[in-house]
Amino acid sequence: MRIVYIIVKFLTLPGAITHAFFEHMCCRAAKVIVDDARVIQANEMLSHIDHELIKRKGASFDICFIPFFLNLLLGFLTLMYATVTIYYFARFSDVFAWICLYIGISMLTNLFPQVEDVMMLKENFYGKKKGIVSKILIAPFYAIFVAGAYLEKFGITLITSIAFSFAVPYILGTFIPSLYKFIA
Numbered sequence: 302m303r304i305v306y307i308i309v310k311f312l313t314l315p316g317a318i319t320h321a322f323f324e325h326m327c328c329r330a331a332k333v334i335v336d337d338a339r340v341i342q343a344n345e346m347l348s349h350i351d352h353e354l355i356k357r358k359g360a361s362f363d364i365c366f367i368p369f370f371l372n373l374l375l376g377f378l379t380l381m382y383a384t385v386t387i388y389y390f391a392r393f394s395d396v397f398a399w400i401c402l403y404i405g406i407s408m409l410t411n412l413f414p415q416v417e418d419v420m421m422l423k424e425n426f427y428g429k430k431k432g433i434v435s436k437i438l439i440a441p442f443y444a445i446f447v448a449g450a451y452l453e454k455f456g457i458t459l460i461t462s463i464a465f466s467f468a469v470p471y472i473l474g475t476f477i478p479s480l481y482k483f484i485a
Contacts, residue, residue, distance in 0.1 A: 303345065309410065309456035310347040316372060316407030317341075317348030323368035324350045324414075331360035345454075349415050361425040362439065365414040365446055376408030376462075377469070384469040402466065409462035413449030422446065 310317050321340040328335050328350060337351035355361040383402035386392050414422075426432070426439050452458050 305456040306345065306454060307343055307347060309459045313407035313410040313459065314341075315404050316376065316409070316411035319375065319408060320348045320368050320372050320411040321350055323371045324364060327364045327367045328352045331355070331357070331363055333360060333364065345415075348411050349418075355418075355421050355425065358425045358435070361418075361422045362442070365418055365422050366442060369412050369414065369446070369449075372408045372412050376405045376412070378405075379408065380405035380466055380469045381473060384466050385473065388467065389470050406459075406462045406466055409465060410458045411453070412458065413453045414446055416447075416450045416454060419443070419446045419450045 318340055325335060325338060333355055334353045335350055336353060337346070339346075340350075341347065352364075355364060379401045383398045383405055386395050386398040387402060392398065422439075422443060426436055426443070449458065452461065
């Protein structure tokens, strides 16, 4: 499965690079020492930054959540234009829309943190006897991160990102009524 992971990461390199960039910036902001800042490697560190163990709870959450949220936001924004243009207005000759579709899918494929970072998040929040409120608040994010990290480890996030791209115009049609009459 490691080969599938590496192939998916190389196919979605724009999203891998942006995720690593956001992760590196979060490590610098949290003053976590970065051991290896190389982004393009043919191993499990592709699209991730090798850093020291995170001791603080807030830094652990930030390093998992902020790259996730920023890649999700950028991926969804680029998919908005691309999917409506290509899938439902049938403008197949729009090269910019195809580029946006590729970038959006690659960003959504590279959302999740590494399994080791998620386990460190668990240890920082759930390993101690205090703070029941923070444990309750972090539980949904932890569940999403664990599921996504394992899906990404086996390359399944590429399939889910492509499937999500077909659903984006319907999601937009729910919130933008004028778009709905074009879709339906």
